[in-house]
Amino acid sequence: MPFHLDSISLKSFIAIADTGSFTKAAIAVGRTQSALSLQIKKLEENLGCELFNRGARRATLTEQGEIFSSYARQIIQLQLEVYSRLKEPDIEGEIRFGTPEDFATHYLPEVLAMFRKHHPRIQLNVECDLTLNLLEGFQQEKFDLILVKRDPQRVKGGNQVWREPLVWAAAKGWQAQSPLTLILSPQPCIYRSRALAALDRAKMPWRIAYTSPSLAGTVAAVKAGLGITVLPQNMLPIGIQSIRYELKLPELADAELALIRRNGISKAGEMLAEHIISSLESVAN
Numbered sequence: 522m523p524f525h526l527d528s529i530s531l532k533s534f535i536a537i538a539d540t541g542s543f544t545k546a547a548i549a550v551g552r553t554q555s556a557l558s559l560q561i562k563k564l565e566e567n568l569g570c571e572l573f574n575r576g577a578r579r580a581t582l583t584e585q586g587e588i589f590s591s592y593a594r595q596i597i598q599l600q601l602e603v604y605s606r607l608k609e610p611d612i613e614g615e616i617r618f619g620t621p622e623d624f625a626t627h628y629l630p631e632v633l634a635m636f637r638k639h640h641p642r643i644q645l646n647v648e649c650d651l652t653l654n655l656l657e658g659f660q661q662e663k664f665d666l667i668l669v670k671r672d673p674q675r676v677k678g679g680n681q682v683w684r685e686p687l688v689w690a691a692a693k694g695w696q697a698q699s700p701l702t703l704i705l706s707p708q709p710c711i712y713r714s715r716a717l718a719a720l721d722r723a724k725m726p727w728r729i730a731y732t733s734p735s736l737a738g739t740v741a742a743v744k745a746g747l748g749i750t751v752l753p754q755n756m757l758p759i760g761i762q763s764i765r766y767e768l769k770l771p772e773l774a775d776a777e778l779a780l781i782r783r784n785g786i787s788k789a790g791e792m793l794a795e796h797i798i799s800s801l802e803s804v805a806n
Contacts, residue, residue, distance in 0.1 A: 528600065530564050531593045533557055534572065538590050540755065541579040548686060549755060601635060601800060614789030615644040619658060619667040622649040623736040624683070624778060627756050629668075632800040636793060643789045651734070653709035659781065665790045666782050668797075670711045672774075679781035680794075682801045687712065687773040688763040691749040697768050700726035702748035704739055707732050712751045712776075719771040 529550075536546035537557075547554040565572050572586035582590060620629060625647070637645060650658070652670045659667050668682070701720065705713040720727045730748040733739045743750050744760050749768075753776050757763065765772070782794050 526596070528597070530560055531597055533560050534564065534589070534593055535597065537561065537573065537580055538582055538586070541581065543575075543580060545755060551684075601796075602639065612640065612789055612792065613642045614787050615646065616666065616787070616790050616793050617646045617648075617664045618793065619648050619650060619655040619664040621652060621655070621668065621670055621778075623753070623756060624668060624670075625649050626736055628683075628801065629797075632797060635800065636796045640789070640792065643793070645793075651706060651710050653711075659783070662783065664783070665786050666780065666794055666797075668778055668780055671777055671779050672711065672715075679779035680798055681777060682780050682798055683776070683778040685776045686754045687715070687751055687776050688754050688757070689716075689749055689765045689768070689770045689773070690743065690752045690757055690761050691764045692744050692746050693760060693762055695746055695749070695764070700728045701768075702730040703727055704731040704733065704742045704748040704750040705729060706739065707734055715773060716751045719773055723771040725771070 533546065533550050533552070536549045537543055540546050540549065543554055543557055543561075547557045550557065552560075561572065568585070568589065570585040571583050572589055573580045574583055633645060633647070637643070648658075648664070655664070655667045655669055658664055669679070671679075703716065705716060707713075717727070731742040733742060739750055740758055740761065742748070749764060751773060752761070754763070764770070780794060780797055782790060786794070
C-alpha cells in the first residue's frame, strides 16, 4: 500500500459521509473543522481522487467516495471483530444493561448486535428508561451496567463515552408563540431540567404543551407543530431543525453520556463495557 491508512482518518471520513457536513463531523470526532478538512484533503491526495462533492449546504460522496466508503466501513468493522474475537468469545453469563431510549435507538443497535454475534452465549437484558430512573435502579442493584446522561457537576464516576451538543428543535415552518410551547419528557429528565433552567435564566416565558416519555412520541408531537423540544444535534430526524438562533433561545450545555458499571461485575459485563466504549469511540473519536 503506497500510504498509511489510519483508523482516525477512516472514522473522520465516515463521520462526514454519515452527517453530510464537515461541521457536524468535526463535532462528532472531537476535532476542529479546519483540522478535519486538512485530514480529508491529505487522504484525498494520497488516494489521488476527490471523495466528497463539497456543496453549499451538504457534502456528498463522489463516485470514488462511494467505493471508498464501503471499504472504510469494512475495515472499521474488521477491527471491532478482531477485538471481540480475541476477548474470550466463548464466555457465558447474563448482563443487565440500562440505557436512555434515544441513545439506544440511534447508536446502540449495531453495537449490541455485534457483541451478541461474537458472544452468543452471553444473555443481554436491556431496559430503556430515563437517566434518573436508571441511576435509582443501579443503586438498587437492578443493573450491571448503565449508560446515563449526566451533568458532570452532579453525577460523578464512570467512563465518559459520548459528548454532543444539545439544540432547540422544531418542525420546519413552526411559528413561535408566547409563552414558548414546549414538548418534553416527564420528570425526572435531565434535558427537561436543563431546558427549563436555561429559559428561566433568560427570563423567557414558557409552558409545557405536551409531555411524552418516549422519543417517538416527542418527535411526533414536534412534527405536528405542538411546540419545540431539546434533542442532541446528531439525532435531529427529517422534518425537524435547530431553531435556537431564529428565536434567540439560550445556549444549552453539551449532552454527556457516561457508562457506569457496578463493583465486582462479571467478566461478561466487563467485556460488554469494553465493547461499548471501543465501539462508541470508533464513531465519536
